[in-house]
Amino acid sequence: MASILSKRLGKRSLLGARVCTPSLAADGMSIEGPGDLTGGAHLGVYDGGCLKECLEESAFPSGNLPPSRFKLYPGQKVYITHNGTEYAGLVEQHNHVDDEVKVLVFELGLHLCRKTEDVRLAETPKTMSIPMEQVMSTNSDASSSAAQRMVSRSIDVPKRRSDALDMDEMMAAMVLTSLSCSPIVQSPPGSDLIAAPQVTCDLWKESGDVSDSGSSTTSGHWSVECGASTPSPPHTETSPKYTSEVFNASHVDEGFETDPDPFLLDEPAPRKRKNSVKVMYKCLWPNCGKLLRSIVGIKRHVKTQHLGDGMDCDQRKREEDFYYTEVQMKDESEAESTPRSPSTATAPLLIQPVTPKPETQVLEVPSVESPLPSALSQSAPGSFWHIQADHAYQALPSTIQIPVSPHIFTSISWAAAPTALPALSPIRSRSLSFSEQQQQQTPSIKSQLIVASPPRAASGSRKVRGEAKKCRKVYGIEHRDQWCTACRWKKACQRFLD
DNA sequence: CGTGCCGGGCC
DNA sequence: GGCCCGGCACG
Structure with missing residues (x-):
């Protein structure tokens, strides 16, 4: 039935249905109206309450509805103007073909025929809640209470609204x-x-x-990773950087660069960083290693800095993906907002490649490697010097001591570290001569020695007890006066050297 | 536990 | 610098 269709449409339509035109009303029964019935119509609904009430209530609501195509259902309450007076009535029949509506006006006891457009709908909010099923079932029924109910279903207007809202x-x-x-x-x-x-x-x-x-x-x-989520901090310096990047095509730095794109800063990236870990994108292009906050940024970087315009869009896009990787950086200090020099920037950060790409390996190398050597070079020398001093203290020729005692190894390992230092004092060099030779012969083990030796120095510095007999043993405690001086002094025996 | 000797204090 | 000794490591 057409009614069903129209009803459905009506639901969708946002328009309320209002039909009467003031001037028209005077005509009485004849109704003229637009031919289009298909439009969704929202009819005021009246649930069989008293007409009077309806009149009062509905007098205006319907008025608000714009006149338009709509469909009227039997039993539907409407208002029509007759002889200059507005009357409430119930729709008896709606002739779609002629677009006329037959309305029963109780007050007059008349059946009036009006054009659809001249009929004003009475609408009540209540109707909104009426389920569709009701409407469907009552379609064809023109009379009885059922019809009235039907009316209610027409309340699509509001519903429609809700639909729209939902959308x-x-x-x-x-x-x-x-x-x-x-x-x-x-x-x-x-x-x-x-x-x-x-x-x-x-x-x-x-x-x-x-x-x-x-x-x-x-x-x-x-x-x-829990922790203070750090919504993107204000990167005030980003703008300048961005410009420099944009305008300086050759610009390549390994530094930690904040995302140039202001739009991106406030976006997801910050969100993701629930704690202090932040995700960065690192350029894998050889000798670049640029870090950016956003995918977009890194892509653009790769595109503009490395790929250029040489290749077509597709190819370039693929390439972009290939030349960057995502890394998670643990940012303990909130210094992220401040620019850092390349060397200091990466050191404190924990770079953790996320993507399985092979290139990621490259990332760790620079950051991890750099701090290590420096640390050693700083700590090792100190110990080394100390040891040297000890040897000197014993006033024994270094050439003899080193080869003989098991400490040799220790000495060598220690010596290795200092070699990293550019300048050695003559004295030191001399005492190290032996170890240095060793070191030159086995440069490859250098690092190992360096790492292993420090701990040894602490405990291993003590001279291993010699096998030879000592003055004490030889002469006995009774003849202490016969001991060598060292023995007397509880120092390394110089008479019976190992 | 005896011994070797380092590290350090005293003069 | 000579002398002495506490204390540790080693066997």
Whole structure:
């Protein structure tokens, strides 16, 4: 039945139905109206309450509804103007073909025929809640209370509104969802987010991108890592950097660079950083290693700095992905907002490659390696010097001591570290001559020795007890006066050297 | 536990 | 610098 169809349409239509025109009313029964019945019509509904009440209540509501195509159902309460007076009535019949409505006006006891457009609908909020089923079942029934109920179902207007609302909400939700889902991904087009429906597509697309980059998979990490979530701190210096990057094509630095794109800063990246761990994207291009906060940023970097315009879009895009990797950096100090020099920037940070790409290996090397040597070079020398002093204290020729005693090894290992130092004093050099030779012969073990030796120095510095007899043993405690001086002094025996 | 001797104090 | 000794490591 057409009514069903129209009803459905009506639901969708936002328009309220209002039909009468003031001037018209005077005509009485004849109704003229628009031919179009298909439009969704919202009819006021009246649940069989008293007419009077309806009149009072509905006098205005219907008026608010814009005149338009609508459908009237038997039993539906409407208002019509007759002889200059408005009367409430019930729809008896709605002739779609002629677009006329037959209305029963109780007050006059008349059946009036009016054009649809001249009929004003009485609408009540109550009707909104009426379920569809009711409507469906009552369609064909023109009389009886059932008809009245039917009317109620027509209340689509409000419902429709809710629908619209839902749609809006959904849209909003989708946008939000996409935002939250694809934190880092947001491409420079972040501004697009503002846009409506179309955006959605892009967003979803983007989200896919996100997972692609691996950020989505790492979300677990974030949740695990607790800590102060640091929403992107103000990066005031970013702007300048950005400009420099943009304008200086040859600009290549390994430094820690904040994301140049202001849009990206406030986005997902901050969110992801639930704790102090932050995700960065590192350029894998040889000798570059640039760090950026966002995928977009790194992509752009790779594109502009390394790939250039040589290749076509597709190829370039693939290349972009290839030349950067995601890394998690543990940022203990909140210094992230301040620029750092290349050397200091990476050291305190824990760089943890997230992506399985082989290139990631490269990342760790620089940051981890650099601090190590420096630490050793600083600590080792001190111990070394101390040892040397000890040897000197005993006033024994270094050439003899070193080869003879098991300490040799120790000495050598220690010596290795100092060699790293550019300048050795003549004295030191002399005492080290032996060990230095060793070191030159086996440069490859240098690092090992360096690492192992420090601990030894502490405990191993003590001279191993010699096998030879000592003065004490020889002469006995009774003849202490016959001991060598060293023995008397409880020093290393010089008479019976091992 | 005896011994070797380092590290350090006293003069 | 000579002398002495507490204390540790080693066997």
